[in-house]
Amino acid sequence: MEKARLPTTEAAVQAIREIAVRFGVSMSVTDDIGADRTSRRTSAELFTVFDPDGSLPHEAFVELAGSPAVSVRLFPEGDARITVEGVEFHDVPRDSVPGFLRSVYGGLATTKGRLFPPGQWLIVPLPGDETYKELVLDSNFTPWLARSARP
Structure with a gap:
């Protein structure tokens, strides 16, 4: 499956909405629009809407209800931070x-323990050769993560 081009934050929110409908998951979206409202523009003056280049930054925070607990923060720079059951994947x-979301909701995401380096890892394979892997802290090991364990 070819990766879709998502040129804007709004296009990404729409793609997430379609996945939520497909998997029967409810979602909520919070939009932050303007340089003084987005999380990475902390140096922007109050009521400054546009970036110095004249663009209007748009950031969105999407929460997907159910199990697993998933949230997605879409940044204006074209990347995202996805959190699955408390495990954060930065710079996606x-x-x-x-x-990524199709893999999580489609049952392809797994946890795997390793002796060295020690720990449990949440592994999310994407179509092609792309795979994301993050360490699961013991305090974050939820029932969904336990069910996703592979030997």
Whole structure:
């Protein structure tokens, strides 16, 4: 499956909405629009809407209800932070977000323990050769993560 181009935050939100409908998951979206409202523009003056280049930054926070607990923060720069059951995946390209969510909700995401380095890892494979892997802290090991364990 070819990765869809998501040129804007709004296009990514729409793609997430379609995945939520497909998997029967409810979602809520919070939009932050303007340089003084987005999280990475902390140096922007109050009521400054546009970036110095004249663009209007748009950031969105999407929460998907149910199990697993998933949230996605889409940044204006074209990347995202996806949190699955408390495990954060930073710097996921915006274009990879739909494939990431399809893998999580489609049952392809797994946890795997390793002796060295020690720990449990949440592994999310995407179509092609793209795979994301993050360490699961013991305090974050939820029932959904336990069910996703592979030997």
